Amino acid sequence: MPDRDAYPVLPGARADKPTLSLGDRLRGRRLRMPWAIPDEAFETPILKTRSLIGDVVFVSDPALVKHVLVDKSANYPKADMELRLFRALFGQGLIGIDGELWRKHRRTMATTFTPASVATYAPAMASASERFADQWRALPEGAVVDVSDAMNALTLTIIARTMFSDDGAAAEPAVAAAMDAAGDLNDINLLDLLPGVAELRMKARIKRYETLFRPLDGEIARMTAAREAAANPPDDLLSRLMAARDAETGAGFTAQEVRDEVVTIFLAGHETTATAMTWIWYLLARQPAEAARLREELDAVLGGRTPSGDDLPRLPYARRFVDEALRILPPTPGISSRVAAQADELGGVPIPKGAYMVVLPWLTNRSPLTWDQPERFDPDRFLPERSEGRHRLASMPFGAGPRVCIGQLLATNEILLILATLAQHFELDLASDAPVELLHNITLRPKGGLPMRVRRRTRTPAAVAAE
Ligand code: HEM
Structure with missing residues (x-):
């Protein structure tokens, strides 16, 4: 069994200045779940435990994850408790629904997220990143910014523009206010699963959640009505959701369904991407050799210009950097936990009906059974020759199976475009030596933000050539 404390965590981390913390601290104990994640869950492909609410099964092995999320997904629906909470937040948006209604919504949404459709959002993403770069250019050299806040603001602008074109700015304050008011969405524990107690706690929460996004309703209704009346509505996500049709039945969304999917995409689609970008800045600062290689590639391919969607396939190292950041x-x-609808067997372990199945990107992506030195940041793990024979789900930041993230391609394009735009022109250092604490509130963010110093890069090849 590998000695987990011997992992170098992130190369370059100094023992006296633990940054992202060491060994155990980064393991299950830092994640807030209804159940504690036992250490053994990292050391075995599957671990069945008993808790107050019955059987809880931790699954780390990618082939077993595939069984639950892909091959036998019909036997493992999302846990009812989590669906109810998400439904209170998003109404009939994809995340909180199940069964036939979910299938109908997913089929209808599918056309909106095809590669061709997603490609059309690239210019809005790149131009929002450029405008954001202007804000950083206006800062005094070495100014300290909270990168977590900054990336949140940028990805909110991007999703608002992707969704509503030029009207996006009008929706941003309402979404930001709702996110602030939402506060701790992860405050779930075993009490939430105990009959009786669970119902009381759930009702109080649902009451609060249901009102959170109401302030957006007027704005969405106004924009929807304007598009219905317009001869040439803008070609954006909102127009596409309104025009989307179920390939099987030909039916479209009702106005309420469009509203619910808009709110879902706003929520699911901006803080996640912002979190990815925040950690990417952290990793760039902590990994100077990898950061230099990334900037060399950006300089060679882009030479200081704004990237387009067509540039992305020509940035293979940036892609590996992002894949590794999303893994680690x-x-x-x-x-969401899944619950076994019928008894099953998994990896030789009997799964009783009603067992909670805990599948975690955190567990699988960092499994020492799958990855050599899993806590080491090494983008070249994703080189094709080093990926041969590795299970497709060895890293699964977007989930898997029928309920895999619908925004996966949009998110990866967006992250690459932001990274390629900003990392060409700026270098960020950590402004503090204090250890970075993790905050798990659906997303995993640096607690208290991530203060970093913003410095302009002066000598890109384009700048050198121009001298
Ligand atoms: C780095 C960014 C992102 C990450 C890491 C991420 C992660 C995930 C994961 C793990 C799931 C599956 C949850 C489960 O099975 O319980 C999911 C679902 C989902 N994601 Fe994302 N996501 C990201 C960005 C986005 C974006 C940009 C959008 C929309 C534009 C989006 C929309 C959704 C939706 C609607 C679902 C629910 C799908 C369904 O149940 O059918 N996500 N996401």
Whole structure:
């Protein structure tokens, strides 16, 4: 069994200045789940435990994860408790629904997230990143910014523009206020699963959640009505959701369904991406050799210009950097628990009906059974020759199976475009030596933000050539 405390965590980390903390601290104990994640869950492909609410099964092995999320997904629906909470937040948006209604919504949404559709959002993403770069250019050299806040603001602008084109700015304050008011969405523990107690706690929460996004309703209704009346509505996510049709039945969304999917995409689609970008800045600062290689590639391919969607396939190292960042620090370290509808067997372990199945990107992405030195940041793990024979789900930051993240391609394109735009022109250092604490509130963010110093890069090849 590997000695987990011997892992170098992130190369370059000094023992006297633990940054992202060491060994155990980064393991299950830092994640807030209804159940504590036992250490053994990291050392075995599957671990069945008993708790107050019955059987809880931790699954780390990618082939077994595939069984639960992909091959036998019909036997492992999302846990009712989590669906109810999400439904209170999002109404009939994809995340909180199940069964036939979910299938209908997913089929209808599918056209909106095809590669061709997602490609059309690239210019809005790149131009929002450029405008954001202007804000950083206006800062005094070495100014300290909270990168977590900054990336949140940028990805909110991007999703608002992708969704509503030029009207996006009008929706941003309402979404930001709702996110602030939402506060701790992860405050779930075993009490939430105990009959009787659970119902009382659930009702109080649902009451609060249901009102959170109401302030957005007027704005969405106004924009929807304007598009219905317009001869040439803008070609954005909102127009596409309104025009989307179920390939099987030909039916479209009702106005309420469009509203619910808009709110879902706003929520699911901005803080996740912001979290990914925040950790990428952290990793760039902590990993000077990898950061230099990334900037060399950006300089060679882009030479200082704004990237376009067509540039992305020509940035293979940036892609590996992002894949490795999403592996080692998955923005959503957990996914909804699944519950066994019928008894099953998994990896030789009998799964009783009603067992809670805990599948975590955090567990699988960092499993020492799958990855050599899992806590080491090494983008070249994702080189094709080093990926041969590795299970497709060895890293699964976007989940898997029919309920895999619908925004996966949009998110990866967005992260690459932000990274390629900003990392060409700026270098960020950590402004504090204090250890970075993790805060798990659906996403996994640095607690209290991530203060970093912003410095302009002066000598890109384009700048040198121009001298
Ligand atoms: C780095 C960014 C992102 C990460 C790490 C991420 C992660 C995930 C994961 C793990 C799931 C599966 C949850 C489960 O099985 O319980 C999921 C679902 C989902 N994601 Fe993302 N996501 C990201 C960005 C986005 C974006 C940009 C959008 C929309 C534009 C989005 C929309 C959704 C939706 C609607 C679902 C629910 C799908 C369904 O149940 O059918 N996500 N996401």
